Amino acid sequence: MIRTDGNNIKNDIREALLASGAAAIGFARAEQVEADVIEGYNRWIRNGNHAGMDYLERHARLKPDPSNVLENVSTVISMAFSYTPAQRRNPELPAIACYAYGEDYHDVLRKRIMPIVECLKKDLGGEWRICIDSAPLSERYWAIKCGIGTRGRNGSVIVDNFGSYIFLVEVLTTLRIAPDEPRKDICMDCGACIKACPQGALMADGTVDARKCINYLTIEHRGEWEGENSRTMHTEAAKNSLFGCDICQEVCPHNRNIPPTNIPEFQPKEELLSLTAEQAIKMSREEFSKIFKGSPVKRAKFEGFRRNALNLAKD
Ligand code: SF4
Ligand code: SF4
Known part of the structure; x- marks a missing residue:
């Protein structure tokens, strides 16, 4: 009530x-x-x-x-x-975006x-x-x-x-409720995010070129990477991504000293925190379904996850 x-x-x-x-x-x-x-x-x-x-x-x-x-x-x-x-995952392990x-x-x-x-x-x-x-x-x-x-x-x-x-x-x-006022801009325009993006995917107008972004290429892109996509996924950061990228958020001063989420469902499972590149590369379809049951990682499907995992091992 x-x-x-x-x-x-x-x-x-x-x-x-x-x-x-x-x-x-x-x-x-x-x-x-x-x-x-x-x-x-x-x-x-x-x-x-x-x-x-x-x-x-x-x-x-x-x-x-x-x-x-x-x-x-x-x-x-x-x-x-x-x-x-x-x-967080140990930074020596391949990256999985925190949202997942x-x-x-x-x-x-x-x-x-x-x-x-x-x-x-x-x-x-x-x-x-x-x-x-x-x-x-x-x-x-x-x-x-x-x-x-x-x-x-x-x-x-x-x-x-x-x-x-x-x-x-x-x-x-459909109820009419009094609106709130927009906030004062708190982005300090420090440029740390733009400088840190290993792909040059952040544009001057604050938008992202998904064709270069590791998030898009490891999560949303379907099929193998070919041509330009394949070249784009050869940077060191791209070859360290198992699923997504948080680099441009990690460096933002607004993400320092913030409290952890109060939502228990968003806390990481131990098997996700400790997943190594070797385990990811060897993972079978059945293991993928079991480990990532109910997880955002399923968005990439087994084929996408395997493509990302194999990229970790490329020269
Ligand atoms: S998510 Fe990663 S690749 Fe995409 S814009 Fe941010 S730093 Fe660049
Ligand atoms: S790092 Fe954060 S505060 Fe600095 S320009 Fe980027 S979004 Fe703005």
């Missing part, structure tokens, strides 16, 4: 949603996305920076208007969840948010929709608009006191 005195529905909704474990929550009017943002996104797509992620091209037409996601939507609620692990240490965030966060949203709907009425990478929405745009963070030069959203190791979720509702 959501208790509300009718005067402060916004605080009641915020309090209710915070119980899901969110680090930050903000509200924005569900208006059309600003024209220059859409133009920037379309230009990014036109220049081929989305690499093989064709769904981004298909979604481009729908992204400007959140009512394509929920009819008669009035408010976008953006939520950030920290996944900062309490423990725990259980798959899509399932974890839906399970945590759904019962709260069902209560909100029952008590306050209106239509509601939870989006966890499941709808054509510009999630970073809405996070910034809702005032939960600002955009870093590494393309990530940075949340005060929690850094950029965060998952973003949007909850859309």
